Amino acid sequence: MTDYPIPAMDDVELVEVLRAVADPIRLQIVRVLADGRPHPKSMTEWGVDVQKSTMAHHFKTLREAGLTRTIVSGRTHEIQLRRDELDERFPGLVEALLRD
Template sequence: MPEYPVPEIADVALEGVLKALGDPTRLAIVRMLADGQARPKAEVWDAFATSKATCAHHFKTLREAGLVTYEVHGRTHDIRLRKIELDERFPGLLGAVTGAPADA
């Protein structure tokens, strides 16, 4: 079973988060996940007109920047925005980039 390590939230740097969000596709993925609910990765990449490999690259970039985590349920791999943790670490940031209030 693959492991998807993510940095501890205390180690997540604002510069890395902003760099990851600087790509329009990654920003769109974060906006899609803004409610904090886990979604199957396949559902997310189906929303974009790009290859599975390209989406995998975007998912990895978001994970390594500390923005998302994966939840593995057998053969299904879900992706979830670290909304609560990120709101605590960088108050107002997610709301500013997603257009959603911080407590939504």
Template sequence: MRSVHHPTLDDLRLPDVLHALSDPVRLDIVGHLASAGGEECACGALCTSVSKSTLSHHLKVLREAGITRTRANGTHRLVSLREDELEQRFPGLLGSVLGAVRT
């Protein structure tokens, strides 16, 4: 399985992050990852309301924006939220977005 690209902290761009967070499905995925408390989640457990190919697309958008980190584990992909890195680069952004979604 080939490795996946993750942008560095300096490469994270606010427009990319905001675009990735603008979709309801991706917001749901980020909310699920945030509620996991930093634990990795299997891709298939993240969103059952969309097809596998659509889920794969949404995960790619989140990863390329720097919001998530994906790791291969055998034939499975595990996804985690880059919460600390996002907080360092854009203080308060993720917490504000998730807080607004939960209300």
């Protein structure tokens, strides 16, 4: 399902998750992904104005911290929040991140 490695949820550390979402752009990405559905990387509704390479860095950081997975289907790459897994490992975390 994914060609990009993600850490096992048991190996995801809260401090790394918090470090990843401390950046306002990555927090915005998590808020968009909070609906639990996969979103295309090329999606223009991320709500940020940065270069494609910068977005790639943010997507990688979120994935390596254990927050997201990248789903590859042919030439299509989609990003999905690991919402259910995060809710189980860190109850209330995603909801807290959604608050303003």
